Amino acid sequence: MSNSLYPIFLKLEQLSLLIIGGGRVALEKLESVLGNSPETSIKLVAKEIIPEVKALQARFPKIQIHERPYNENDFNNADLAIIAVNDLELAGQIREKARNHDLLVNIADKPDLCDFYLGSIVRKGSLKIAISTNGKSPTIAKRLRETFTEIIPDEMDMVLDNMQDIRNQLKGDFNYKVKELNRVTTEYLADGKKKLFEFRSGNRKADPHYQNSPEKSKHISRCHRSFTSFRRIRNYYLSV
Ligand SMILES: C[C@@]1(CC(=O)O)c2cc3[nH]c(cc4nc(cc5[nH]c(cc(n2)[C@H]1CCC(=O)O)[C@@](C)(CC(=O)O)[C@@H]5CCC(=O)O)C(CC(=O)O)=C4CCC(=O)O)c(CCC(=O)O)c3CC(=O)O
Numbered sequence: 265m266s267n268s269l270y271p272i273f274l275k276l277e278q279l280s281l282l283i284i285g286g287g288r289v290a291l292e293k294l295e296s297v298l299g300n301s302p303e304t305s306i307k308l309v310a311k312e313i314i315p316e317v318k319a320l321q322a323r324f325p326k327i328q329i330h331e332r333p334y335n336e337n338d339f340n341n342a343d344l345a346i347i348a349v350n351d352l353e354l355a356g357q358i359r360e361k362a363r364n365h366d367l368l369v370n371i372a373d374k375p376d377l378c379d380f381y382l383g384s385i386v387r388k389g390s391l392k393i394a395i396s397t398n399g400k401s402p403t404i405a406k407r408l409r410e411t412f413t414e415i416i417p418d419e420m421d422m423v424l425d426n427m428q429d430i431r432n433q434l435k436g437d438f439n440y441k442v443k444e445l446n447r448v449t450t451e452y453l454a455d456g457k458k459k460l461f462e463f464r465s466g467n468r469k470a471d472p473h474y475q476n477s478p479e480k481s482k483h484i485s486r487c488h489r490s491f492t493s494f495r496r497i498r499n500y501y502l503s504v
């Protein structure tokens with residue numbers, strides 16, 4: 265079986281999501297969506313809706329809930345749909361209607377009918393990793409999520425903050441930036457804090473106030489911790 269799924273990272277909060285179904289599976293999908301993109305505009309329609317789904321409305325005011333059978337108008341203005349109904353034939357019919365309205369569709373229990381799958385999602389601050397097993401084993405996707413969440417240190421976010429600072433400080437054309445960022449990360453992965461800090465404080469070397477300030481010590485320890493973590497992650501993977 266080929267693995268031709270193509271992952272993208274949607275700005276879901278700028279789109280409109282239609283969910284049909286209000287049972288356990290709809291709840292699971294909603295939690296995944298809201299956990300990552302809490303401001304998403306969601307219209308949920310289902311004949312019967314479990315209390316846990318209804319309760320989400322209090323915390324996430326952009327969910328509109330309609331307890332009734334779905335109808336054709338529900339597809340208007342939606343960009344994506346997640347279908348979690350307990351009836352395959354019905355799911356197939358809903359998919360056709362959604363397609364006629366140019367929506368991309370996920371049908372929870374029918375991979376063959378899906379335009380997209382939901383992934384298992386690892387989050388560490390700004391880092392996000394989406395995992396798919398090509399539909400073969402959602403349980404392994406979940407286990408991998410747990411493993412990565414455990415082994416990637418929380419300080420990973422500091423690595424990203426530092427790299428963003430460095431990136432913003434670089435002056436030059438695109439090729440120069442690419443070269444510098446590759447050089448910086450190669451060096452720091454190899455030997456760490458000193459060079460990174462010199463680079464980071466480069467434009468403040470002439471500032472005696474900064475050189476003796478608590479701010480400088482804070483920056484050194486922050487850089488040190490974040491790149492130590494980064495090296496630890498990398499060395500771990502190189503050793504297994
Ligand atoms: C194809 C896909 C389409 C889609 O739903 O998007 C799909 C399909 C199906 N799932 C089924 C069952 C389960 N799904 C889960 C869990 C998750 N399922 C998710 C995604 C996907 N599930 C897509 C493929 C992703 C990939 O490529 O790997 C996750 C990652 C994301 C999310 O849903 O948020 C989320 C984990 C989130 C997390 O915790 O990190 C569990 C485990 C549990 O709940 O503990 C079970 C029970 C155990 C088992 O079967 O493994 C069944 C059988 C239904 C039945 O038998 O009735 C089908 C239908 C079929 O395979 O035919």
Ligand SMILES: NC(=O)C1=CN([C@@H]2O[C@H](COP(=O)(O)OP(=O)(O)OC[C@H]3O[C@@H](n4cnc5c(N)ncnc54)[C@H](O)[C@@H]3O)[C@@H](O)[C@H]2O)C=CC1
Pocket residue numbers: 284285286287288289290309310311312313314332333334348349350351354371372373402
């Ligand atoms: N992809 C996945 O992760 C998994 C998928 N599944 C499958 O997902 C499906 C849904 O599971 P549950 O949420 O547990 O089922 P459920 O029976 O609790 O929920 C089905 C929902 O569909 C609604 N519904 C039915 N007909 C409707 C209509 N005409 N208009 C509007 N709403 C309608 C019902 O009111 C209910 O809210 C099942 O078929 C199950 O096999 C189950 C486990 C995991």
